[in-house]
Amino acid sequence: MREAAQLKALAAGGLAVPRAAGCRGGVLFTEPVTGPTLADLIFKSPERTGELLGRTFGALAVLQRPVVAEQADQSAITERGIDATFRRKFNGLSGRAYIDRLGEHRLEEHTRHGVAIVLRQVIARLVKLRLAPPLGAAQVLYGDLKPEHVIFPDGPDELPVFIDPGLQRGPGHADVAKLVSRTVLSLIAAPPLTGPVAALDGVDTFVQEQLRPMGRALRGLYLRRLLVTWLMDTANITTTYLSAPVGLPLPEQAGAVIGRIEAVSTLLDRISALLIADTDASAAWRLALAQAAKAAVR
Template sequence: MTLTTSERTAAANPARLHNVTRRVISRAVKDLWPNKRVVLGQPCPSVTSYVCRIRVDSETLIAKYSWLGMSLVSVLRGAGGTWKDVRQAQEAYLRSTDLVTAREARNLEVLRELGRPRVCETAAFHQGVLLTRLVPGTTLADELTARPWETGDLLDAALAALGDLHGPAGVRLLGGARPINERSVAGVFRRKFNSLSADVYLKALGRDSGLPEYVREDVVELVQHTVWRLLRMGGAISPGRRVAVYGDLKPEHVYVDGPRLHFIDPAVHWAGGPHPDIAKLIGRSLLLAICHPDQEAGQQIVRGIASTLNRQASAVPAPDRADWLREVLVLWLMDTVNILSTCLSAPHGLPLAPHQQALVAQAHTVAGIVHRVSGLLTGTMAGPRLLDLVFSEVEHTTGRKW
């Protein structure tokens, strides 16, 4: 496709990326099914890959496309260079073995071999476009909102469904998978903040967010201090390849259909233990509670999170419990800073999901929580007392009685 002068010299913008991606997806689907009627739906809000629904005759599929393996926010902020640079690099990327959508397609096959957790079915993979079928039920995020008093049971069920993946069977099968290590919590955190450009990135947070400038500056300062602390806590994260983890375990990626759960969007990789999955699930659920407009519902969600975390900790041998809890908490803070900074960096025109919009609106509260909790982790306190203090800090910062 010929680029205009403007496209050769300008950075990517949401409208341009949207239009080109839809043409790519449409061509791929029509190439797969030339005799079928193809209708693209509206994009699903995403800050990572481009995702949209697509109708192929009478069936609705989910289409996913990745630009350079980067988040859409990074591409739109110029991390890949000009739009010409991005388009040229994308041609080589689509031919590489590192293509994220290709690895996800393979990992879905591996997870289906494992059998548990249940994952979405792959309809096709072609020209970098991953097409998956819809799964039944409603998201765990919606279930937590609708049934906050059942939070503990819902989170326990999601983690229990990963038992085989976290065990010996998962380790054996991951040998045939293609790990997406760059989507790990610690990997994303280090890539964002352990570089010369990190300070520039942090100072620019929220410039297009609509937050008042005095609030934005306060958020930036709180996040900066948190990042500096967490970088020094990297030693708390277990090294090694002992356990396979789902990798992107958040409430929007788990669907509840009665007693059955289905999982979407895996980022399977190796970890030193199941800590990343636990940390991301409880951390993203906590954000739902903090941003919930109903204080009572938020209280119930937080209580359920605390009970799940306590149950998970109690299953760890007593001598290892303090280190286990510290690692989960460090990863929780890293993941929260990752998603907060990404949402605050989203440019105008890139749609955010409602819960991401709520996170931006509550950025000062969330930044205050990660700052205060990271301060706790610099001390020597450990075990149940530390966990009690963590939730006390959440209560103090939000002004809510959990």
């Protein structure tokens, strides 16, 4: 299986990953990894968010090593990519019909109608925004980098273990965007007891560290790509939650996100409006974090 081969290559490259235990019926089983996830640690210690995101992303420097890059090229899991998922979901007439059916039997009718109106507008903006030329050469991406896939079995001061890879090549900002997208969704679904501001300050610290070696013009381009890709990923996963059959068990976070779908759709609407208006990238980033803070307050 592709994922088993990727885990083997990641281990050879020096990344901490679980060992494959076997495969049955096309499903890969790995040895269990216990401990708090990145999401758990951010909820418990939001003031450490920047440090934790930095430690997570720093460990992924091994992705560019030849043994990992070769495996990414041989067995890429491209269907997990943000852009590929977005194009598959929101393509033409079928995409509009998909949006119109979202939330059936999960949302009250007036809420469902309002969310559909907002999402149609958001998706139309993102379709235009994602057509911008790619930024730099394609890099090896983890591909499914979200807080629940990063586990700290030895505590927050040690290196994490990574599960469920989706290695592929893509723009260098894509892993950062997915990590930001899913971290913000976690904060909206379950805000830390002290509120979301410290955690979002940590998200900003993490992103500013990625920008530090870049020139001013490149920083602006990077931030715009990051924001667009963040919104695309959030649109991808929230619509997946809303379109799931009622009888299908969903993760706890999915139910919490559905319960906060109006806040999430408002967040998508306001940030995408900034981007389509060609707002300065640094200003758009600051305003996006402010909107995320509002969305995460119950």
